[in-house]
Amino acid sequence: MYSRAGLRDWSVLLRQLNCLSSITQIPNFVDRYIACLYPSRRSGTVAGNGMDIKQLRYFVAIVEGGSFSAAAKQLRIAQPALSLQIRKIEDDLGIKLLLRGPQGVTTTEAGETLLHSARKILSDLSQTEDELRSMGQEPSGIVSIGLPGTISSILAVPLIARIRRKYPKIKLIIAEAMSGFVLEWLEHRRIDLAVLYSDNPAPGYSSKALLRxxxxxxxxxxxxxxxxxxxxxxxxxxxxxxxxxxxxxxxxxxxxxxxxxxxxxxxxxxxxxxxxxxxxxxxxxxxxxxxxxxxxxxxxxxxxxxxxxxxxWRSAHLVHQSAIPLKIAAQAVHDEIPLVIDDLLADNSWAGAERL
Missing domain, CATH: 3.40.190.10 (Periplasmic binding protein-like II)
Structure with a gap:
């Protein structure tokens, strides 16, 4: 039986791939982690015939395609072979994941749980591979930051302008809401960074003082x-x-x-x-x-x-999850925010504020 807690921890461990020296080390890393999830794994199998990254891709493709035939066409493999792979997963886990019907396939409750985890696993793996390839190159990719409305009205435009000028390959997304919602987005990893009026929002966060x-x-x-x-x-x-x-x-x-x-x-x-x-x-x-x-x-x-x-006084802090290393592009934006703050304070654009 697989460990659901282990699946939820995928995103954390895959972030550790940033420390690998070569893309070719990724398969070995994945194998080691799957072995932790499934202690009985032997020679490419998980508790018998088991589940691997390829099978996760197959499973997600079937659900998103709505049928085995659509997924087989997309993946360019024979439909019987695809069905066999899913049956192997179900047999190994001892639980039904997919239900076939006139309108295509639907997920069971267990299938929905696996789908959620599989998407995160595949997304993190793809992102990590991209980051490894881009090491030593100009930072690129999407970075999202959550800002309370009062901060966004001052910081958003100069920050976007600075990032576009210095890192043209970074696409910066600004999400604006009350601080409570911003913290919730950060907790669920919908954003990479946040500026909050709290120096210690919760355990597991890294905080850098900006101003008061x-x-x-x-x-x-x-x-x-x-x-x-x-x-x-x-x-x-x-x-x-x-x-x-x-x-x-x-x-x-x-x-x-x-x-x-x-x-x-x-x-x-x-x-x-x-x-x-x-x-x-x-x-x-x-x-x-x-x-x-x-x-x-x-x-x-x-x-x-x-x-x-x-x-x-109230203080503003730059916050991100401490357990998950920032991707290269997010780290670049993180490092630029205090510099933008300095400029805004220097020309009195942030009236009544002081640097911390």
Whole structure:
């Protein structure tokens, strides 16, 4: 019987192929790992007739093609030979993987589990082979990075411009969402890198400090003379904040509790733009990073108040999974992000922020 935990670990072990000195070593590495999955493997077999990389490719092709005949045509092998290979897998595992019907083949629950793992295995193997071939060459390929909206609005365009200029063969994908969603994407390997407002999101992540940005109170301009302090503004006006699911809200509740300031918003809006409109229109006050309101303050549409010492800051960190070495292209992007941050701070494009 095969180890499902072992199949899930494929992605981790195949990343170790980066340390191999030659593509020709890949088959031996794969053989060694399959031997770990199936201790009874002997001379190219797994617990008897067993499963190998070729059979995984056959299985995925059948499911994606919808039938044995379509897969046989794509793979350019005889259909009986293809059927025999799948039957060998099922016999060895002692479980049915595929069901044939008038509309083609469908996967059983076990087949769906194998399909998910097989796709990851084949994808990682293909990616690793590409990376080994490209070693010593210009970094290339797709790199995805997740950014919270407030960071994306500042960082995305200059980062894309820098990567296109320095690494034209890298295709950079920017995914934007609230920090909680970005961390979930990173956990499920939908993205390679993330910038998060947390220095230690969870065990198993590598984190590099980028900067800290100041959080300030924003109030309507006409209210400024009557509210010289943050405490007076909160006491005199309704508080407008993101909902409790928002990363900033959770952070503010923790920070303000230490100052004995109760966070009881009258209005909850998960949109910085709408929060600013509400404050500007006189519906209340709010707390946001200064860079999010700097232009509004300069135009006289909002006024800002700083917290008394110690001032309120939140830090941004560059994060990736520590158990999985970054591919060459992702490492290149990772190394460029702090340099882009330096440029943005130097020309005051990230107002109210300091390098860490």
């Amino acid at each position: 940005e100041e959080l300030v109170m924003l109030i309507p301009p006409e209210a400024a003379p009557d509210c010289p302090t943050v405490e007076e503004a909160i006491e005199d006006m309704p508080l407008i904040l993101p909902s409790s699911a928002h990363g900033l809200r959770m952070m503010l509740e923790q920070m303000l509790a230490k100052r004995t300031i109760r966070v009881e918003p009258t209005i909850e809006v998960d949109s910085y733009a709408n929060i600013k409109r509400l404050v500007s229109s006189g519906y209340g006050c709010s707390i946001l990073p200064f860079h999010a309101i700097a232009q509004d303050v300069a135009r006289g549409q909002l006024a800002s108040l700083k917290f008394a010492a110690p001032r309120l």
